Amino acid sequence: MSVQKISGASALAVGLLGIPVLHFAVVDVEGKQSASQYLAHVDDHYLTTALAGGATLLLAVALVVHLVLLRYLGAGRPALADAATAVAGFAAIGLVLSGAAAIMAAYGAHEGFPYEAVRPMGLVAENLFAILIPTLAATGLLMAVLGLRDNALPRWLAIAGAVFFVVLTLLGVLLPGSAAILALVWLVTSGAGLLLAPDRMLVRAYEGPAR
Numbered sequence: 001m002s003v004q005k006i007s008g009a010s011a012l013a014v015g016l017l018g019i020p021v022l023h024f025a026v027v028d029v030e031g032k033q034s035a036s037q038y039l040a041h042v043d044d045h046y047l048t049t050a051l052a053g054g055a056t057l058l059l060a061v062a063l064v065v066h067l068v069l070l071r072y073l074g075a076g077r078p079a080l081a082d083a084a085t086a087v088a089g090f091a092a093i094g095l096v097l098s099g100a101a102a103i104m105a106a107y108g109a110h111e112g113f114p115y116e117a118v119r120p121m122g123l124v125a126e127n128l129f130a131i132l133i134p135t136l137a138a139t140g141l142l143m144a145v146l147g148l149r150d151n152a153l154p155r156w157l158a159i160a161g162a163v164f165f166v167v168l169t170l171l172g173v174l175l176p177g178s179a180a181i182l183a184l185v186w187l188v189t190s191g192a193g194l195l196l197a198p199d200r201m202l203v204r205a206y207e208g209p210a211r
Contacts, residue, residue: 002120002199003069003072003073004069004073004194004197004199005063005194005195005199006065006068006069007066007069007070007072007073007191007194008066008190008191008193008194008195008196008197009191009195010062010063010065010066010069010191011063011187011188011190011191011193012060012065012123012187012188012191012192013062013188014059014066014184014187014191015184015185015186015188015189015191016188017055017059017103018031018184018187019181019184020032021052021055021056021059022052022056022129022180023052024032024048024049024051024052024055025049025052025053025055025069025098025099025102025125026049026102026125026126027042027048027049027101027102027105027106027121027122027125027126027191032095035115035119036115036119038114038115038119038122040208041108042105042106042109042110042122043109043110043120044108046106046107046109047106049102049103049105050068050093050102050103050107051122051196052102053098053099053100053101053103053106053125054098054099054103055099056096056129057095057096057099057100058100059095059099060092060093060096060099063091063092063095064089064092065141066187066191067085067088067089067092068085069076069166070085070139071085071143072192073146074142074146075188076150076152077142077145077146078151080141080142080145081142083138083142084138084139084142084144085138087135088135088136088137088138088139089135090132090135091132091133091134091135093132093135094128094129094131094133095129095133095189097124097128097129098124098125098126098127098128099125099130101121101122101124101125101127101128102121102122105118105119105121105122107124108121108177121125122157124156127177129180130176130177130178130179130180131172131176131177133179133180133183133184134168134169134171134172134176134179134183135169135172135179135184136168136183136186136187137164137165137166137167137172137183137186139161139186139190140142140160140161140162140163140164140165140167140168140186140190141161141162141165142161143157143158143160143161143190143193144158144159144161144162144165145158145160145175146158147159147192148162153193153194153197154197156160156193157190157193157194157197160186160189160190162180163189164186164189166187167179167182168182168183168186180211
């Protein structure tokens with residue numbers, strides 16, 4: 001499998017699995033409970049939350065693979081590729097910290113830790129990934145440039161990248177935490193685009209016609 005296909009498959013996997021995994025990694029879907037009710041609720045869902053937290057860490061690894069390979073694919077524009085993948089890397093950081101916080105919150109409630117120790121971890125697990133994952137907008141900008149300026153990606157994928165870049169950036173700045181699902185939709189779109197695009201398209205764009 002080519003680098004382009006692996007990058008696309010990684011993005012597609014994160015996008016498709018992100019919604020169910022992150023849903024179960026949310027420590028408390030009830031909200032507005034007393035301290036004892038909160039701890040009991042988290043303890044009741046200890047195993048599910050801990051497993052989902054671990055799965056979130058795996059999603060972060062898959063996202064890092066996608067970004068590293070996307071940086072390689074964007075070698076024709078190294079400065080932009082470096083900046084875009086570095087900014088998008090905050091989404092992976094958000095997944096790592098949210099997954100780890102979900103595991104710690106679940107473990108803490110199960111082991112009888114006080115509410116004051118468990119609740120902050122729950123808040124991190126529930127909110128940090130949603131706040132940071134819109135930074136994936138940067139990959140939309142990269143793909144837009146690669147497609148529209150360099151003809152290195154299909155035009156439809158480049159236009160989609162430009163649209164997602166604008167929308168995710170605006171939502172990430174103006175309404176933090178509201179663009180998580182849209183960011184996962186972008187991962188599905190970009191992953192599918194990389195899987196469907198001809199492998200030689202990027203090579204021809206930056207190395208000239210194949211001989």
